Amino acid sequence: MSGFLRVSGLRAKFSLTVLAVVLYRLGQNLPSPGVDVRALRAAADAAVRDDRFYGLIDMLSGGGLLRLSVLGLGVFPYVAASVVVQLLVVTVPRMRALAAAGGAGAARIQRYVRILAVVMGALMGTAVAVAAAKGRLPGGDVLAGSGVGTVLAPAGAMTAGTLVTTWLMRLISSRGLGDGLAVLFFVQLAAVFPDLLWRVRQEEGTGAFAATTAAVLVSVLLVIVAVLVLDRAERRVPIQYARRMIGVRRFGGAATYVPLRLDHAGLVPAFTMLALLHLPGLAARLWPGGGRPDGLWTSPDQGSVWFMVVLFVSVAVLSVLSSAGAVDPARVADRLKREGAFVPGIRPGRPTADYLGYVRLRVTAGTPFVLGLVAVLPSAALALAGDQPFVTGTCVLLLAGAGLRTAGRIADRWGQHI
Template sequence: MASAAEQLAANLNFKAFGKATELKHRIWFTLAALVVYRLGTYVPLPGIDPVALAAAFDQAQSGLLGLFNVFAGGAVGRMAIFALGIMPYISASIIIQLLTTVIPRLEQLKKEGDQGRKQINQYTRYGTVLLATVQAYGISVGLESAGTIVTEPGMFFRFTTVVTLVGGTMFLMWLGEQITSRGVGNGISLIIFAGIIAELPSAVAGMLELGRQGALSTPIILLVIIMAVVVIAFIVFVERAQRRLLIQYPRRQVGNKMFQGDSSHLPLKLNTAGVIPPIFASSLLLVPATLTSFGAGSEGGGVLGTVQALFGHGQPLYMLSYTAMIIFFAFFYTAIVFNPADTADNLKKHGGYIPGIRPGERTAQYIDYVLTRITVVGAIYLVIICLLPEFLIASTAVPFYFGGTSLLIVVSVTMDTVAQVQGHLLAHQYEGLVKKSKLKGKRR
């Protein structure tokens, strides 16, 4: 049976949207910020020959570099000021969250509420600057060694490249935070989402052009389209799936009134970690790719060429690394966002209990047991979604980088953003009802 909130959400219409002034301001702010991001992906680095860069990128875009270019909204192929994208920030977040579990000081900060989170966020920013500086310097060296891409190589070019790329990443990090606080949706996820969507038309057009030239057969193109539709439907189904634990509340007396016992559900999402594990795994796998792609292309072999070949689409090392990271981060991030002990304590304080389970520690153990089981299913689901298109790309040689990870990000971010829009509309309607009731009370 649908809840009151679900029934109200089903009745939302454009009339209610038109009256939600704050929501419209948030949406316009979000769109304006994403437009600024897209414009930045077309501003090239100083001292780059675009013709030579395009020729070098066409030879080196296989494997992870092509996926990185999708995540960056095409900024890598154009070597724009946002070429590093938001990935250094994501990598720094991973490192800080891992260190939180082993360093007591960081763990204590995590428990201190908003003040502690602000300090951890500051450490994450410092880590972002450090990682972005290392990656930017590696890219500058790789560009200089890749032939005639750089018009005037030297320390000045390296310095300007590092400053520009690091500044671009920090600006995107700030822009994502502004979207989260003043717009609609998660800013970092929306920036990645915008980059993927921007590259989708060119990827589809490239695949259709290969079909027109005869490089790809019609059955393969149809198979890719059908697979994309099936994957999207599967993602929506699983992302909405929940394991509901029955919660009972006993009868209680407040003053002279006796309240009957009530029941509710504790919803546990099948994929509690959401889209974070594939993003984390991709960001870690992209770090060596950014440092080896251009260098490997110039040498034509050696250690860099071997590393780049091993991390290509369909290669065993890439598949195993990607699978292991997705599974690890699925459990790791679930443990961060959901604490069974805290949930059990809150239930105990409010008199709630799971039928047949003693309140307190036993309830925490039971919730942890159920959460572990559904996380196993969620991790398997993420692996299937992310690797199935990789096998198709490897077996059919389709140069189509809008794979399972990209589809998962697009669908999940879309669902989360729509849910936030509905939440703002619900809040606006509730506020309207409260104001009307107050006006009626004054008239009486």
């Protein structure tokens, strides 16, 4: 580590990343204007203790959303915008062509994501502020008034907070260490995870705490192994460049390969479906007259077989949809033909596209099932250990996924210095 920090430029990147993380955590603890801080903090702490669903919201937002902090929405507006744009890339031909346009197209898509993230932040911030004004958040009337200005103040603060969060993510990705989204997500999860384990010890006792800790360690290890295998493994289809004679010299003839990865979606389908499956429960608590009905959708039990089956199937389906547009065999075959390259034993053009599609289908056939198992693994392990995995299982999955993405990005760029 000391040698890593002595490398020219890395110390500045490390310092910038740490500064961005500190600013992010300060923003997640900075209350929005017009909020009764003491009443809201006490009510939020009580809600987290008494209701595991509110504990899940508190964990996912880094402890900021229930306290109406400026950066309380965290990275979720950006994640929601990324998922929407990714689905548009798969389904809309114009967006698909833009994604295939190289660096310029990717930069334009990222710009769309950032703009949509701010719009999502405005919608989410307004919804939370309206719910607080109507007394639907823990603590009842936590805003100093009920007028339009009282609602606009926290909504505007959280919208501006989304803009700041997006800027911090971009700053870390371009001038810091690691992927900005993964770094900030990992930080906000790691900030609340120790308190989550300590609460298990206080509520369940030392024996349950030991079993939960063992289940967490086993789950993290298995998730890491599965994600690393899926992320690093690839099928290399050999290709050969045609030889050309220019004068008396021979050019070309080099051999290389087309990499076909096992997985392109990562843990994004698991993150997305966990959020969607818990969205009805959040709506039931915030919607006027919604109350707190019990049931699979409004108060899901992550330890139940039905929840795990639904999560497994939905993650598998979403992973197939997310990976559908990652590699276009027809476009790859056309590029190889224009460059004078071919797959040995396969004719250029349509036969090459059919062959690449066949290989891709066989290589990625089992990936959705593995991702589905990874999604339900932490909850299943914690249920077997005797813990209620409503919050802990989700946190283990997200923490392992974000940590792996951060470590992988740093290792790819600076691994030779570590």
